[in-house]
Amino acid sequence: GDSVTQMEGPVTLSEEAFLTINCTYTATGYPSLFWYVQYPGEGLQLLLKATKADDKGSNKGFEATYRKETTSFHLEKGSVQVSDSAVYFCALSDSPGGTSYGKLTFGQGTILTVHP
């Protein structure tokens, strides 16, 4: 079945540091890939997505590129801020057209803490 593996956390960084959170996946077919973020006390929010190979999703300074050859979707940000402290989840969906109407398979989540 489908699965998503994220790098173990927690990740602790100083403000303005470079961030990478690794994510690899196993899926049949051609899944769509997502990054969700969960801020303290809030529900998961879609951060970015990519629907096909070589697509790059981006939002709020975060980027991730759909790499079919390495089955990866690593999250990166050039300069993190304290407000980026949250839990980040990588996920995939085999629903058509990049929608997440259907079932999402999540990674285990990575806790990011950014210090001033």
Place this chain on the structure above:
Amino acid sequence: GAVVSQHPSRVICKSGTSVKIECRSLDFQATTMFWYRQFPKQSLMLMATSNEGSKATYEQGVEKDKFLINHASLTLSTLTVTSAHPEDSSFYICSASTSLAGGDTQYFGPGTRLTVL
């Protein structure tokens, strides 16, 4: 933006009792709602998918008689944990999606922490 609420946010109950968790889409109509369970330091595991007015579809290994899901309207789904036991203690999260134009995202609730004593 689309908001999904859950109630209660925390609940503590005695073993053998039943607990109901509500999930509401506050400013949109949700054609589909999902229920997830999250264990500490683990990913969200999909329990079931429910469409308004029809029976929920449960994932393999999820007991449908234990986790009763009702999706009575386009803005409300409920999860009832029947005869709860300590092993049911977990974080339960719902999400709602809509197939209306422009709607291509699952919107998540903040979760409900269930502790069974």
